[in-house]
Amino acid sequence: MPTLNHWVLTIVCPDRPGIVHAVSGAVVEASGNITESQQFSSADTGRFFMRLQVESAADRETFRTALEPIAERYTMEWRLDVVGRPLKTLVLASTAAHCLNDLLFRQRAGQLAVDIPLVLANHGSLRDLAQFYGVPFESAPVTNAEQKAAFERRIIEAVEEHDIELVVLARYMQILSPKLCERLAGRAINIHHSFLPGFKGANPYRQAHARGVKLIGATAHFVTSDLDEGPIIEQNVVRVDHSRSASELVAIGQDEESRTLTQAVKWFSEDRVLLDGARTIIFR
Amino acid sequence: MPTLNHWVLTIVCPDRPGIVHAVSGAVVEASGNITESQQFSSADTGRFFMRLQVESAADRETFRTALEPIAERYTMEWRLDVVGRPLKTLVLASTAAHCLNDLLFRQRAGQLAVDIPLVLANHGSLRDLAQFYGVPFESAPVTNAEQKAAFERRIIEAVEEHDIELVVLARYMQILSPKLCERLAGRAINIHHSFLPGFKGANPYRQAHARGVKLIGATAHFVTSDLDEGPIIEQNVVRVDHSRSASELVAIGQDEESRTLTQAVKWFSEDRVLLDGARTIIFR
Amino acid sequence: MPTLNHWVLTIVCPDRPGIVHAVSGAVVEASGNITESQQFSSADTGRFFMRLQVESAADRETFRTALEPIAERYTMEWRLDVVGRPLKTLVLASTAAHCLNDLLFRQRAGQLAVDIPLVLANHGSLRDLAQFYGVPFESAPVTNAEQKAAFERRIIEAVEEHDIELVVLARYMQILSPKLCERLAGRAINIHHSFLPGFKGANPYRQAHARGVKLIGATAHFVTSDLDEGPIIEQNVVRVDHSRSASELVAIGQDEESRTLTQAVKWFSEDRVLLDGARTIIFR
Amino acid sequence: MPTLNHWVLTIVCPDRPGIVHAVSGAVVEASGNITESQQFSSADTGRFFMRLQVESAADRETFRTALEPIAERYTMEWRLDVVGRPLKTLVLASTAAHCLNDLLFRQRAGQLAVDIPLVLANHGSLRDLAQFYGVPFESAPVTNAEQKAAFERRIIEAVEEHDIELVVLARYMQILSPKLCERLAGRAINIHHSFLPGFKGANPYRQAHARGVKLIGATAHFVTSDLDEGPIIEQNVVRVDHSRSASELVAIGQDEESRTLTQAVKWFSEDRVLLDGARTIIFR
Structure with missing residues (x-):
C-alpha cells in the first residue's frame, strides 16, 4: 500500500x-x-x-x-x-529576547514548522540564545544610512541564499526601506507592540500609559512601506490598571508580543493566511 | 429573475x-x-x-x-x-430573570432567530417580563411529585401543540424526569451555573467559593438523564478573586450564564450544533 | 447596640x-x-x-x-x-436599546445602585422599554441647532430638578456642546463603540472592518469637549474574524458596549473612579 | 541623605x-x-x-x-x-521543557525575582536548558520506591543546603510523599494541567477531550498530601473546539501551564500569596 x-x-x-x-x-x-x-x-x-x-x-x-x-x-x-513542511524563515532581531526566544523554543519543541537558517541582528546580545538553539547568528550595527543599506543588502542576500519564504521581524526595531518592503511583500511579518490602529509609531507603551488605557496589546501584521498599516494577522490584549508605569507596561506587553508573533508565524507556516486587499483571511 | x-x-x-x-x-x-x-x-x-x-x-x-x-x-x-427561519422554542424558567431577559431581548433585537410561543415557569415572578416582550406565560407550582408530573405533561403538550423544536431551560432549576429527558434528547438545552465538570450538582457557587477557584464559569449543555453530564455546547469563565463572597459569585456568574446560554441557543437555531457521541461539533 | x-x-x-x-x-x-x-x-x-x-x-x-x-x-x-446609596442618574438615549436595557435590567435586579428619575432621548422608540421598568421617559427630536439647544437646556434643567449626580450617554449619538461638557465634567460617562484610541469618530465598526482588525471593543469614558478623548474608565474587546461584515461587527460589539458602560456606571456609583489628570484611578 | x-x-x-x-x-x-x-x-x-x-x-x-x-x-x-530580594527557589522537573524554560527565561530577563541554585529532575533531558541559563542541574531516575526515597532525601538536603524558600514542581510528574508534602507545606507550588477541580489525576487532557469541554486550563496550587486539592493560587483557560485531538490539547495547554505557574511563582516571590484555610488571598 x-x-x-x-x-x-x-x-x-x-x-x-x-x-x-x-x-x-x-x-x-x-x-x-x-x-x-x-x-x-x-x-x-x-x-x-x-x-x-x-x-x-x-x-x-x-x-x-x-x-x-x-x-x-x-x-x-x-x-x-x-502539511508540516518547515518553512524557510529568516529572523531579524535587535536586543529584546522574548520574541526570538519564543520562536526558537517552539521550533525546537516541534510546535512551529519553521526552519531558521539564520538570525540577523543589529546587536550582538542575542548571539548566545541563537547558539543555544543551534541557529547561525550574524550581527552588524545599523546606526547610519550606509550601515542600514549594507544590512538590507545582507537581508536580500540571505533571502536568496537560503530560499527564504518568510522574514520575521522579531522586535527588529528598524524600519525597512520601501524598496525592501516591496520586495518582501506578503512574506514579511512584523510585531507591533500595541493594539493597532491605536498608538502607531514609537513608544506605544508610553502613549498607552499617558492615555490611561485599560487594555494593552500587540499586533502581528505584514510589513508594508506604509508603517504600521500592513494587513493585520493577529492581535491580543491584556488587562492593565492605573498602577502600572510605562516601563511595567513594557514587561506586561512582552508576553502578548511573543505569543501574537508566534501565532502569526505558525498560521503563515501552515498556509492559513491569505490576503484579501488590505485585510487577511485567516483559516484557523 | x-x-x-x-x-x-x-x-x-x-x-x-x-x-x-x-x-x-x-x-x-x-x-x-x-x-x-x-x-x-x-x-x-x-x-x-x-x-x-x-x-x-x-x-x-x-x-x-x-x-x-x-x-x-x-x-x-x-x-x-x-437560513434565519425562527426556531420554535419553548422556554422553561423559574425565578431568576437574567437568562430569560437576555433571550427575549435578543430575540426582539433580531439577533436570535427563535420564535417563543410560550414560557412555562414554576413561579409567577417573571410574568411581567414575558408580557413586556409579548410572549405568553404560564406558571404552576412544582413542589411535589404530583405537581411535577403535571408540569411535565404540560411541557409535552406544549411541545406538541406548538411544534416545538427546542426546549431551553433558562435557569429552570428543576430536574426533568429521565423519561422527559429521553423524549427531548438532542433538543433541550440547559445552563449549568458552573464550569463543568467542576462543581456538579447544587450550589456550585458555594462550592467554588469554598474551593477558592480563581475563575468561575457557566456551561450550556444538552439535557440528558445523567444530570450535568450532557454534551457540552458552550462554556465561558470570568475571573474572580478571594474577596468575593459566595453570593457575590452568584451575581458575577449570571452574566456568563446568560451569554453562554444565549450563544448555545443561537448556534443551535442556526444548525451549527451537531452531536458526535458524547461531544458536540460546533460549526461556528 | x-x-x-x-x-x-x-x-x-x-x-x-x-x-x-x-x-x-x-x-x-x-x-x-x-x-x-x-x-x-x-x-x-x-x-x-x-x-x-x-x-x-x-x-x-x-x-x-x-x-x-x-x-x-x-x-x-x-x-x-x-455604601449602596443609589446614585441619582440621568440617562440619555437615542434608538439603540442594548445599553439602556442593560442598565435598567441590572438596576431592577439590584446589581446597580442607581436611581434613574428620567430617560431623555432624541427618539421615541425606547419609551416602552423605559416604561416597562417604570422609569419616566421624554423624547424630543434633535435635528437642528435650535432643537439641540433646547434639548441641552432640558438636560440642565433635569440635572438640577433631580439633583443628578451622574449623566450616562447610553449610545446617545449626539455630541454635547463644549459648554455642557464643561458643566458635566467628571460626572458624565459616554460609551464609545470602539477600542479607543483606535477608530475615533463616526462609524467605528466600518473602520474596523476596513482595517481588518482581529479584536473589536468598546470604551467607557468621561465626556469632555475633546471628543472621544476623555479619561477612559473601562474597555473590553471581543475576538472577530475576516468573515464578519461591518454590520455583523455592530451586533457583536453591542454586548461589549453594554457591559462596558454598565461596569463603568457601577464603579462610578460605588465611588471607585477617581481622576488623576487625563487618567482614571479605578479602585476595583 | x-x-x-x-x-x-x-x-x-x-x-x-x-x-x-x-x-x-x-x-x-x-x-x-x-x-x-x-x-x-x-x-x-x-x-x-x-x-x-x-x-x-x-x-x-x-x-x-x-x-x-x-x-x-x-x-x-x-x-x-x-522588595525584589530574589527568593531561593528549588525547581523540580521531568522531561517537559515549557515550564522550566519560562521560569528561567523570565528570571534572566529580570521579570522574576528568584534565585535558582539547583534544578532536580528525574530525567536528564533538560540538562542543556538549565546549563544555558547557568543553573546547576542534577538528575536521577525515579522508577521504584527506593529511588523515590533517595530523590526525596536529595530534595530535603538541597532545601537545607541552599536555604530554599520555595520549591516549584515544574511539571515534575511525580507525587511527593505525604511526609515531604507536610515538610514543604506552604512553600511548594505545583502546576496541574487542567482547570481544577475538573479532571483531577492523570491524563487530564484526555479526559477533557472525552468530555468535549470548550475551554481547557491550568491550575497552580500549593502542594498538599491531598493530591490536586491544595489551595489554588492561579488559573487560566484557553478556548478549544471539537477539532482538537487529545494530543493537540496537550500542546495548546502548555502555554497556559507555563504562564500560570510563572505567575504563581512571581506572586509568591513578591509576598502576595497568603493562606486563609484552604483558600489563598492574592494581593495582586
Missing part, C-alpha cells in the same frame, strides 16, 4: 458557483480524501478563498494534472504544499 | 473519500452557490460532519431530488432548512 | 508620609472598622488617592469632626457616602 | 478595629512612607490580612522595634522583607 501524503491546497479566484465541486472533483481524481476544508467569499473584493487538507497517495504531478484545467477555467491561483 | 433562497444544509455520515465532491455536485445540480462550508471528520467515531450555506433559486423539492441518491450511497442523514 | 453604617470614604491629596496613619486615626476616632482599603500614589502627578469602606455606628458629623483637621493638614479633598 | 529601602510587610491576625491605624503608626515610627497597601478581612475565618510596601531609610531592627508591641497586642504574625 502506498504511503499517504498530507497535502495542503490553497486557492484564490473570482467567486462564482461550482468552484467547490470542481476542486473536490480534482481531489477525487487525485485519489484524495479531504480532511479539512475552509472557504470564504469576500463581499468586499468578490474573491473566493479556499484551503483544503487532503490525504492522498498521489504525487504533486498528479495533483497538478488534475488541477490545471480547473485553475484555467476559474482563473485560479493555487498552491500545493506538504 | 427568480428570488434566491438561502439554505442551510447539514449532513452526517460515515467518513470516506468523495463526500464533498458528491454533495457539492448535488448543490450544482440545484443551481446553488456555496457561501459557507464547514466540515469535520471525527477520529473518535469515524463520522463525517458537514454544514453548508447555499444560495439558490431552487426549491426544497429540487434539493431533495439532487440529494437523495447521494444520501443513500453514503448512508447520510441530512437536513435542509432556510 | 447602635446600628452599624457602612461608609465609603474617598480622599485625594498631595502624596507625603503619614497620610494612612492620620486617616486611619480619624476612623478609629469615629469608632470605625476599615473593611476595604485601596490606595495609589501617582508618580505622574504626585497625588495620593485612597478609598476606604468603614463600618461604624457613628454619624456623618462625627466623621466630619474627626476628618476636618486632617483634611486641612494634608490639603485633602474628601468625600463620605453611604 | 540615607538610602531609601523598599520594604514589603505582610501581616495576619484576628480581625478587629484599629489594626490599620496601629500598623501605619509603626510605619510612621520607622519613618516609612506607604507606597502600596492591600488588606482583606476574611468572613470565613475571621482573620485579617495585610500587605504593605514601604519606603524608608530605617533598618530592619527599627521596624522590629516599632512592630513588636503591636504584634503582641493584636496576636499578629508578620514578615518583613526587601
Whole structure:
C-alpha cells in the first residue's frame, strides 16, 4: 500500500458557483480524501478563498494534472504544499529576547514548522540564545544610512541564499526601506507592540500609559512601506490598571508580543493566511 | 429573475473519500452557490460532519431530488432548512430573570432567530417580563411529585401543540424526569451555573467559593438523564478573586450564564450544533 | 447596640508620609472598622488617592469632626457616602436599546445602585422599554441647532430638578456642546463603540472592518469637549474574524458596549473612579 | 541623605478595629512612607490580612522595634522583607521543557525575582536548558520506591543546603510523599494541567477531550498530601473546539501551564500569596 501524503491546497479566484465541486472533483481524481476544508467569499473584493487538507497517495504531478484545467477555467491561483513542511524563515532581531526566544523554543519543541537558517541582528546580545538553539547568528550595527543599506543588502542576500519564504521581524526595531518592503511583500511579518490602529509609531507603551488605557496589546501584521498599516494577522490584549508605569507596561506587553508573533508565524507556516486587499483571511 | 433562497444544509455520515465532491455536485445540480462550508471528520467515531450555506433559486423539492441518491450511497442523514427561519422554542424558567431577559431581548433585537410561543415557569415572578416582550406565560407550582408530573405533561403538550423544536431551560432549576429527558434528547438545552465538570450538582457557587477557584464559569449543555453530564455546547469563565463572597459569585456568574446560554441557543437555531457521541461539533 | 453604617470614604491629596496613619486615626476616632482599603500614589502627578469602606455606628458629623483637621493638614479633598446609596442618574438615549436595557435590567435586579428619575432621548422608540421598568421617559427630536439647544437646556434643567449626580450617554449619538461638557465634567460617562484610541469618530465598526482588525471593543469614558478623548474608565474587546461584515461587527460589539458602560456606571456609583489628570484611578 | 529601602510587610491576625491605624503608626515610627497597601478581612475565618510596601531609610531592627508591641497586642504574625530580594527557589522537573524554560527565561530577563541554585529532575533531558541559563542541574531516575526515597532525601538536603524558600514542581510528574508534602507545606507550588477541580489525576487532557469541554486550563496550587486539592493560587483557560485531538490539547495547554505557574511563582516571590484555610488571598 502506498504511503499517504498530507497535502495542503490553497486557492484564490473570482467567486462564482461550482468552484467547490470542481476542486473536490480534482481531489477525487487525485485519489484524495479531504480532511479539512475552509472557504470564504469576500463581499468586499468578490474573491473566493479556499484551503483544503487532503490525504492522498498521489504525487504533486498528479495533483497538478488534475488541477490545471480547473485553475484555467476559474482563473485560479493555487498552491500545493506538504502539511508540516518547515518553512524557510529568516529572523531579524535587535536586543529584546522574548520574541526570538519564543520562536526558537517552539521550533525546537516541534510546535512551529519553521526552519531558521539564520538570525540577523543589529546587536550582538542575542548571539548566545541563537547558539543555544543551534541557529547561525550574524550581527552588524545599523546606526547610519550606509550601515542600514549594507544590512538590507545582507537581508536580500540571505533571502536568496537560503530560499527564504518568510522574514520575521522579531522586535527588529528598524524600519525597512520601501524598496525592501516591496520586495518582501506578503512574506514579511512584523510585531507591533500595541493594539493597532491605536498608538502607531514609537513608544506605544508610553502613549498607552499617558492615555490611561485599560487594555494593552500587540499586533502581528505584514510589513508594508506604509508603517504600521500592513494587513493585520493577529492581535491580543491584556488587562492593565492605573498602577502600572510605562516601563511595567513594557514587561506586561512582552508576553502578548511573543505569543501574537508566534501565532502569526505558525498560521503563515501552515498556509492559513491569505490576503484579501488590505485585510487577511485567516483559516484557523 | 427568480428570488434566491438561502439554505442551510447539514449532513452526517460515515467518513470516506468523495463526500464533498458528491454533495457539492448535488448543490450544482440545484443551481446553488456555496457561501459557507464547514466540515469535520471525527477520529473518535469515524463520522463525517458537514454544514453548508447555499444560495439558490431552487426549491426544497429540487434539493431533495439532487440529494437523495447521494444520501443513500453514503448512508447520510441530512437536513435542509432556510437560513434565519425562527426556531420554535419553548422556554422553561423559574425565578431568576437574567437568562430569560437576555433571550427575549435578543430575540426582539433580531439577533436570535427563535420564535417563543410560550414560557412555562414554576413561579409567577417573571410574568411581567414575558408580557413586556409579548410572549405568553404560564406558571404552576412544582413542589411535589404530583405537581411535577403535571408540569411535565404540560411541557409535552406544549411541545406538541406548538411544534416545538427546542426546549431551553433558562435557569429552570428543576430536574426533568429521565423519561422527559429521553423524549427531548438532542433538543433541550440547559445552563449549568458552573464550569463543568467542576462543581456538579447544587450550589456550585458555594462550592467554588469554598474551593477558592480563581475563575468561575457557566456551561450550556444538552439535557440528558445523567444530570450535568450532557454534551457540552458552550462554556465561558470570568475571573474572580478571594474577596468575593459566595453570593457575590452568584451575581458575577449570571452574566456568563446568560451569554453562554444565549450563544448555545443561537448556534443551535442556526444548525451549527451537531452531536458526535458524547461531544458536540460546533460549526461556528 | 447602635446600628452599624457602612461608609465609603474617598480622599485625594498631595502624596507625603503619614497620610494612612492620620486617616486611619480619624476612623478609629469615629469608632470605625476599615473593611476595604485601596490606595495609589501617582508618580505622574504626585497625588495620593485612597478609598476606604468603614463600618461604624457613628454619624456623618462625627466623621466630619474627626476628618476636618486632617483634611486641612494634608490639603485633602474628601468625600463620605453611604455604601449602596443609589446614585441619582440621568440617562440619555437615542434608538439603540442594548445599553439602556442593560442598565435598567441590572438596576431592577439590584446589581446597580442607581436611581434613574428620567430617560431623555432624541427618539421615541425606547419609551416602552423605559416604561416597562417604570422609569419616566421624554423624547424630543434633535435635528437642528435650535432643537439641540433646547434639548441641552432640558438636560440642565433635569440635572438640577433631580439633583443628578451622574449623566450616562447610553449610545446617545449626539455630541454635547463644549459648554455642557464643561458643566458635566467628571460626572458624565459616554460609551464609545470602539477600542479607543483606535477608530475615533463616526462609524467605528466600518473602520474596523476596513482595517481588518482581529479584536473589536468598546470604551467607557468621561465626556469632555475633546471628543472621544476623555479619561477612559473601562474597555473590553471581543475576538472577530475576516468573515464578519461591518454590520455583523455592530451586533457583536453591542454586548461589549453594554457591559462596558454598565461596569463603568457601577464603579462610578460605588465611588471607585477617581481622576488623576487625563487618567482614571479605578479602585476595583 | 540615607538610602531609601523598599520594604514589603505582610501581616495576619484576628480581625478587629484599629489594626490599620496601629500598623501605619509603626510605619510612621520607622519613618516609612506607604507606597502600596492591600488588606482583606476574611468572613470565613475571621482573620485579617495585610500587605504593605514601604519606603524608608530605617533598618530592619527599627521596624522590629516599632512592630513588636503591636504584634503582641493584636496576636499578629508578620514578615518583613526587601522588595525584589530574589527568593531561593528549588525547581523540580521531568522531561517537559515549557515550564522550566519560562521560569528561567523570565528570571534572566529580570521579570522574576528568584534565585535558582539547583534544578532536580528525574530525567536528564533538560540538562542543556538549565546549563544555558547557568543553573546547576542534577538528575536521577525515579522508577521504584527506593529511588523515590533517595530523590526525596536529595530534595530535603538541597532545601537545607541552599536555604530554599520555595520549591516549584515544574511539571515534575511525580507525587511527593505525604511526609515531604507536610515538610514543604506552604512553600511548594505545583502546576496541574487542567482547570481544577475538573479532571483531577492523570491524563487530564484526555479526559477533557472525552468530555468535549470548550475551554481547557491550568491550575497552580500549593502542594498538599491531598493530591490536586491544595489551595489554588492561579488559573487560566484557553478556548478549544471539537477539532482538537487529545494530543493537540496537550500542546495548546502548555502555554497556559507555563504562564500560570510563572505567575504563581512571581506572586509568591513578591509576598502576595497568603493562606486563609484552604483558600489563598492574592494581593495582586
